[in-house]
Amino acid sequence: MSGRMGQDAARERRKDLARFFGTWVRNPIKMGAVAPSSAHYCATMVASATTHVEGPILELGPGLGCVTRALLDAGVDPARITSIEYDAEFARTLKERFPAVNVVRGDGFDLDATLGDGGATKFAAILFAIPIVKLPQGERQALFGRYFDRLLPGGNLTQLSYLWKPPVKPVAGRFDASASDIVWDNIPPARVWIYSRTGARPLH
Ligand SMILES: C[S@@+](CC[C@H](N)C(=O)[O-])C[C@H]1O[C@@H](n2cnc3c(N)ncnc32)[C@H](O)[C@@H]1O
Numbered sequence: 718m719s720g721r722m723g724q725d726a727a728r729e730r731r732k733d734l735a736r737f738f739g740t741w742v743r744n745p746i747k748m749g750a751v752a753p754s755s756a757h758y759c760a761t762m763v764a765s766a767t768t769h770v771e772g773p774i775l776e777l778g779p780g781l782g783c784v785t786r787a788l789l790d791a792g793v794d795p796a797r798i799t800s801i802e803y804d805a806e807f808a809r810t811l812k813e814r815f816p817a818v819n820v821v822r823g824d825g826f827d828l829d830a831t832l833g834d835g836g837a838t839k840f841a842a843i844l845f846a847i848p849i850v851k852l853p854q855g856e857r858q859a860l861f862g863r864y865f866d867r868l869l870p871g872g873n874l875t876q877l878s879y880l881w882k883p884p885v886k887p888v889a890g891r892f893d894a895s896a897s898d899i900v901w902d903n904i905p906p907a908r909v910w911i912y913s914r915t916g917a918r919p920l921h
């Protein structure tokens with residue numbers, strides 16, 4: 718990117734940093750991060766997700782949409798994407814930025830209530846960025862188990878994380894965990910944790 722477009726993107730990034738930080742000051746637990754993920758991080762998240770599997774894609778905790786943008790940059794049809802964001806202001810901005818994406822303001826922990834589909838919609842990939850520090854390990858595993866019920870065959874679940882160990886411990890016979898390299902230009906450095914059905918072939 719160069720010239721005017723590059724300057725516009727840099728200006729938008731600065732504004733997003735300020736807005737994200739302000740929201741974090743008001744609600745650090747719900748935000749879980751002081752800054753939006755870096756473009757390199759978002760591209761790593763998308764490259765780790767099974768977007769090649771046919772079907773809809775679910776993004777949980779999109780914030781101001783850096784992963785959404787990375788999905789579109791990777792050539793994903795916006796009509797495939799549903800993004801669930803809890804913060805009303807962020808959801809409004811996402812709708813303006815990505816009019817062709819199905820942005821839903823709601824709780825990504827409760828898909829049945831938020832999607833109101835009785836569990837019917839299955840996804841090719843779930844990209845997860847909601848903070849879960851407050852949840853005990855058993856609840857995390859149960860939550861991810863419910864997400865796996867929503868994944869199509871061959872689909873995976875990718876998670877934004879600053880931890881060196883999988884934030885959700887693998888469940889024997891259900892799902893395994895692996896990780897991307899650390900992305901050092903993210904604030905703070907982060908990796909993508911990748912959860913796949915036990916026995917599934919790795920993506921790369
Ligand atoms: C760590 S930020 C990640 C934002 C973006 N994906 C990124 O990588 O920069 C977490 C986001 O999850 C949202 N969030 C928190 N709890 C949520 C929930 N229960 N359902 C949906 N979104 C939630 C926050 O409002 C915030 O936008």
